[in-house]
Amino acid sequence: MRRFRRYFLLAFFVVSNLATAKGQVPTLRGDKMLDCSGLPCVDVTLASGKHLRLLVDTGNVNSVIDTEVAKSLGLAVAPAKGADGKPLSGYGISVLTGVKLGDASLGDVKIVVMDLATDVKADHMPTADGALAYTAFKDRLLELDYVRRTVRFSDPLTAELACPGFCGTMTTPTFGKRGPPIIVSTGFSVNAKPITAQIDTLFSGTMLIYPPSVKKLDLSEEAKTTKKQLFKYTDGGVDMMEAQSKTEAFGTLVLAKNAPLYFATSAVHLPDDLFDATVGHELFEHSVLSLDFHDMKLWMTKEL
Numbered sequence: 001m002r003r004f005r006r007y008f009l010l011a012f013f014v015v016s017n018l019a020t021a022k023g024q025v026p027t028l029r030g031d032k033m034l035d036c037s038g039l040p041c042v043d044v045t046l047a048s049g050k051h052l053r054l055l056v057d058t059g060n061v062n063s064v065i066d067t068e069v070a071k072s073l074g075l076a077v078a079p080a081k082g083a084d085g086k087p088l089s090g091y092g093i094s095v096l097t098g099v100k101l102g103d104a105s106l107g108d109v110k111i112v113v114m115d116l117a118t119d120v121k122a123d124h125m126p127t128a129d130g131a132l133a134y135t136a137f138k139d140r141l142l143e144l145d146y147v148r149r150t151v152r153f154s155d156p157l158t159a160e161l162a163c164p165g166f167c168g169t170m171t172t173p174t175f176g177k178r179g180p181p182i183i184v185s186t187g188f189s190v191n192a193k194p195i196t197a198q199i200d201t202l203f204s205g206t207m208l209i210y211p212p213s214v215k216k217l218d219l220s221e222e223a224k225t226t227k228k229q230l231f232k233y234t235d236g237g238v239d240m241m242e243a244q245s246k247t248e249a250f251g252t253l254v255l256a257k258n259a260p261l262y263f264a265t266s267a268v269h270l271p272d273d274l275f276d277a278t279v280g281h282e283l284f285e286h287s288v289l290s291l292d293f294h295d296m297k298l299w300m301t302k303e304l
Contacts, residue, residue, distance in 0.1 A: 026141050030152030031102030037126035042151050047098025055131035059200030061180045065130030066116035077113050109136050137293050144289045157294035166251035170296040176272045184275045185298045191246045193217045195276040203280030208262040213276040223263045238267040250300045
């Protein structure tokens with residue numbers, strides 16, 4: 001789905017860090033998962049000793065911070081350029097130096113600098129200084145433990161990790177034929193029908209089914225629902241149609257029964273039939289979500 005405004009249009013950036021020894025079982029470190037307007041965020045410390053509250057956003061390719069926050073940090077900001085090479089007014093590029101979450105280091109993280117405060121004030125974005133995108137965790141194992149309320153990650157990996165059970169395969173198709181690369185995984189299902197789904201920790205719902213997949217998933221009757229639900233942090237605030245599923249699952253792990261199931265309205269940005277659905281916070285919130293960005297695998301566990 002389209003993030004708060006337009007930062008998904010920019011080229012994405014990655015940072016290399018020191019690798020762990022080959023074959024080593026990764027140690028996960030991190031800190032508390034905080035709540036920013038009901039969605040996951042973390043308190044990070046910079047090399048300067050200053051703190052930022054950043055959302056954990058697996059639905060976007062660019063990490064971002066607010067323009068005024070960048071000024072208060074004294075960051076050097078270069079002009080951002082679009083795909084055509086021309087400067088984008090109101091957007092800049094900078095680097096957060098020495099980013100740490102608890103005792104875990106992400107090193108330097110490249111960021112897009114833009115006006116987020118306006119969206120926060122209008123309640124079109126959760127209250128935060130910015131967001132860490134999935135690219136900030138390149139080659140690492142990222143664990144979002146919604147049960148114990150922690151966010152932990154490994155050092156960059158060089159050796160393949162054995163899957164601890166059933167795993168989905170992650171890929172990075174674009175969101176729409178001309179959109180940015182996003183994280184999509186196999187392994188999820190609705191009513192025992194397998195789906196490919198975008199992993200978006202800042203989508204506050206359970207599962208959003210896109211129009212081309214409704215019929216093949218036998219959800220035509222559910223899609224006739226007249227009940228609407230507003231998602232204020234998606235596409236600048238959009239209504240979706242709310243029905244109910246029998247089950248929403250990952251592998252054999254049932255994540256929810258008789259749970260809300262959402263369908264796109266005309267206001268929702270669509271992915272041009274490149275995948276079936278987006279899964280989000282409401283589906284993850286009683287589970288542990290693990291994303292291996294080295295081997296591109298995903299797995300989940302759930303507290304009984």
